[in-house]
Amino acid sequence: MFTRLYEQIAADPINLAAAIITLIVLVAGAAYIVTYPRLFMLGLKNLRRHFLRTALTSAAIGVLAFMITTIWTIIFFIDLITVERSKDLKIIVTYRWSVPSQMPITHADYLNPASSQFLPELVDAQGNKLYGPNDFMTWSFYGGTTDPAKITPDTLILFFVMEPEQIIPMMDDLGDLDPKLVEALKDKPQGCLLGTDKLKALDKKVGERFKLTSINYKGIDLEFEIVGVLPDGRYNASAIMRMDYFNKSFEQYARANNGRAHPLANKRLNLIWLRVGDRDKFDQIGSIVMKSPRFSNFPVKVETASSLVGSFLDAYRDIFLAMKFVIVPGMLVIMALVMANAISITVRERRGEMAVMKVLGYRPNQVFLLIVGEAVFVGAVAGLLAAGATFAFFNLRWGGIPFRIGFFPVFRIPEAALMWGLAIGTLTALAGCLIPAWTARSVKVSEVFSKVA
């Protein structure tokens, strides 16, 4: 939980800002409670006295915080995917003319630095390859079911087919995978790594075996041995199997069918990834690949991961822009207004009380702090609870927000959302209460107690 939080904070300036605000709020709140414990208690009692108003205000703020958390989760992931992490810039090579991309397996050899068929154009004048073996990986997808009679998400497994060596250097978020898992996979030709959800759905343990009936490669049914579990996170519903096992199964199919190859045998490579480091390299390598005559029978196209997703999401762009720059800010403004409204009613009602406190010797700043304390307490608590409820509700129920666009099944609400809730609750409460609290601060006692006709 905390490592994920840390990653989210490092990945996004908005999360960083929310983290800083959260820290400030916690420190300032603690300082306030320690310095003015009685003023804080007085504030709480005032909130309790007008319980209905406090509850309604919190509810309004909570609903808005809930909506913002939901929307921002989606925006957050779309941004994360479409903004290029330049150090990790990858070329994705796919078949040019159809989706999903299906390519002959030989395409991989031309782009694999470890292969003897590596394109000579990709070697520079000094004899250096433009990228190393750790910057290359291939993707195939093998899907099957444990129960052909009952195909449900629980009986379905979609395997990412790859070389075990490629996992750590190339897969997103698996950079610190335990190398023992890779070794285990290399030891067993039929081995596979499963995500925790899949393991649970299969009701199997590491070391056990299971059989799949293929969905996308008819007639190629395989048996697997579970050699390890993928770390908790984005791969919970995924599975990884070995490329050579996949390839061999096609040879076996041909042998069993009098030498007749599987109809998809020559289309079983789906993607190739090349890590290129920066934009210039991307352009250079990309144009070499595009121009190479080797691919003329099965032409390819090159894209970045973000542009691939980006072009797909283009259709939604206006909606995202509107969510980000109109709806979310608009809701923040409404949150501040709700708070401003509630606090100005309170201040108006309690003018006499403020005046009395001043008569007793309370300084204007203390009166100001009392009101700000009440507002911020409501905002922070309502924001945090709403975000917490959103987090628990969607993540526990569906594993995320079930907002289906294309290949994103759910948007998992990040841990950082708890900080968003606290931060927006606090900031909007602060923004909303400043003017009314200032009015309270500058209540003129002489005007409250004399008859100003």
Add this chain to the structure above:
Amino acid sequence: MAEPIMHIRNVVKSFTRGGEEITVLRNLNLEVAEGEFLGIMGPSGSGKTTLLNLIAGLDKPNRGEVWIGGRCVSTMTESQLAAWRTRNIGFIFQFYHLLPVLTAYENVELPLLLLPISSQKRRDQVLNALDLVGLSDRMYHRPGQLSGGQQQRVGIARAIVTDPTLIVADEPTGDLDARSAVEILNLMGELQKGLNKTILLVTHDPRAAERTQRIVHLEKGQLLESEEMQAAGLMAPSDSFQAKAQG
């Protein structure tokens, strides 16, 4: 007369409203001795509350000076005044003005929270003040659970809990029935005699004024002693028995 604990010199206070200047206090002078119980009377709108506000440092005079306990109130800054008020002025209001969310105990404790004293001492002082006003058995009641007279006693306990130089009461019986009013006045009399408190009591009620040692009348922005009032033929009939009692 003992050394004056408070004196007001040539105070002028005016307000501007709608571009028009209303002078409420004109060259007003007043001396109050330590331990004195002074009644201030005067018609509605004559400026009694305005005068108390100046004394308590809640407002500033346009001209003139207010001295209390050797300090010039009219020249202090707002934050100096706030700290000064806690220790030197106990204010009693017509409408009690207790904080509704706090118990009697907590209301009385409120001014003490501003002073650097131990919580034990604070507790002792609160209990003592509540005891003096006879409300020890009601200290965990909130204002809504107390009668008007009881609320006013809490108000008085809050005013005396810091042992202030001066207690200022603005029509403390104005909102009470006759019996409660008498009780409150008795209480104030006891405080003045028993604890030698200096009390300024603003009132419309002649029976209240009767309890005081000296009465001044606010007329046309100036203070007149009762004798002067009589001499000027301004004495209201209802005020006359007070003059007789003293005479």
